Amino acid sequence: MTSTTEQLAGLSATTLLRFATAGSVDDGKSTLVGRLLHDSKSVLTDQLEAVERVSLGRGQEAPDLALLTDGLRAEREQGITIDVAYRYFATPRRRFILADTPGHVQYTRNMVTGASTADLAVVLVDARNGVIEQTRRHAAVAALLRVPHVVLAVNKMDLVAYEESVFASIAEEFTAYASGLGVPEITAIPISALAGDNVVEPSANMDWYGGPTVLEHLETVPVSHDLTSCHARLPVQVVIRPQTAEHPDYRGYAGQIAAGTFRVGESVTVLPSGRTSKVSGIDLLGKSVDVAWTPQSVTLLLEDDIDVSRGDLIVPSGDAPATSQDVEATVCHVADQPLAVGQRVLLKHTTRTVKAIVKEIPSRLTLDDLSQHPEPGQLVANDIGRVKVRTAEPIALDDYADSRRTGSFLLIDPADGTTLAAGMAGEAFGGKPQAAAADEATQATDDDGWDF
Known part of the structure; x- marks a missing residue:
């Protein structure tokens, strides 16, 4: 029988990677995404046929793979990405949720939306232009959102004769800038999204490059969460009181575990009230379990009958935030x-x-x-x-x-x-949090309850 420790260890190596793409206008983000989907055989036949029809209607000889992500009519007409386009695909090694984000300055908020849950960000740079202001802007947003892995994809290498010196100069400049912002891991890859160089298959035109392709890196980058040591948090979504003859005194606090692990017998604190109790039971999918972890949706039962309602946060008593x-x-x-x-x-x-x-x-x-x-x-x-x-x-x-x-x-x-x-x-770009001390003072409110 599998132990709890073995179960947690197995879950630590996730099979799902959330990643976002970012880059300046016309750097080739949507083409890169389309190439990934096409070459990894993640495109349905009818989708590819639709792209081929639109491309032929424009007078293009080859399918415009960018159309696989630029789904809005306004995007197709303008030839730019406006909205965040989410795509789901999988390879034998990993499942992916991809967010293709806009490159325009006026769509910074869309990039924030797309990258807010990302484990990795792919920042594209046109090899002819190098690191520009928008590149630095995207690196700053990735650092601000604490994206743990950043891939610098130096695109359009075919337009600079696949010169190693061009790639090396861009990679050095970007790595120095992003590292200064606190980005923990940066991987630079020279590619041609249009030709397919180093996207899914290694490029014969850049034999001087010995690193992974984009897909290989996405499949192997370590994205793990130590479920046994992170801060355990359960935001209460609903209080369950069935009041049945079988369970007349049942009172459970249900929600999705936001982080960490909860165990029966563990001392917990309910915030913001600060009341404490112990976990007397955990219900998961209609069954009682001894332990539960993120992102499972569970119902916690407490030993004491204390006041808990929607919006409260249940945390371990020894690890409660202010x-x-x-x-x-x-x-x-x-x-x-x-x-x-x-x-x-x-x-x-x-x-x-x-x-x-x-x-x-x-x-x-x-x-x-x-x-x-x-x-x-x-x-x-x-x-x-x-x-x-x-x-x-x-x-x-x-x-x-x-x-x-x-x-x-x-x-x-x-x-x-x-x-x-x-x-x-907390602080932007790392540093210590600016959490204010707990305020127990009685608040004064005006007639409509807004002055506090």
Whole structure:
């Protein structure tokens, strides 16, 4: 019989890789994605026939593989990527979820959306142009979102006669810049997405390159999570009380484990109340188990009858994050309307949504040179900046560098439910979190409950 330790060890080596592509306009992102799908035989026959028909209608002799991802009509008409295009494919070695993100400056928010859950980012560079401002901008976003692996794909090597010196110069410049931002791992690969060089099959035109192809790297890059040591977190989604004759006193707290592992008999704390208890049982798919781990959806049973409701966070008692009403974080503004100082918003963290007020916008980040524009007063679409928010109730935020799931949040317009900004708690580009100390003070509210 397989032990719990063996089960956890088996799950540590994931078979799923989430990755995003990014690059400047016309660097060939969609062509690279299309080449990956085509050469890995992940394209259905009718999809390929549709692409061939559209390509012939444009007067092109060969299929335009970029059309496999540029699905919107506006994208096809303009020849650019606008929306984030998600594609799902698999090889015998691994399953993939791919997010093809836009390259335009005005679509920075789309890249943030696509890369927010990525384990790896592929940043394309045109070999003729080298590292440009948009390349540095994409490297900065990848670092900001704590993407652990970055691939520099130097594309269009066929247009520079497959010169090794051109590739080496670009790789050196980009690696130095991205490493300075705190990107932990950078792999540079020379490719021609149009010709297929080093995408799926090794290139005969670049025998000086001895590294992996793009697909080989995607299949072998280590993407693992030590499920036994990460911060265990269960955001409560619903309280289950069936009140049946068989289980008259049943009270369970259900949700998806955001991180870590929970075990029967473990001492836990419920946040933000701070009440403690022990796990008396774990229900998983209608059966009782002794241990459960992320990303399983479970129901926890506690020994004590304490007040727990939707939005609470169950954590191990020895590993509880601080709760506070003062949040300082980096946000990417994604809405068309500005975010201004004094604005009333809703802050959604995991399953908890609370009222909040934007107290201060200390700075706006200029991604071109990573300089800070102090006190901008407001953030507009695609801006990335620091904000200070005061919430009506305490929330338990992890540092984003420690947990991308419980260290992130959304700011929402309370009037119409529009998402205004995506937030990441802690310092930008590494460093120690700026978590405020727990605030136990009684809050004063005005008549409509917004002044706190």
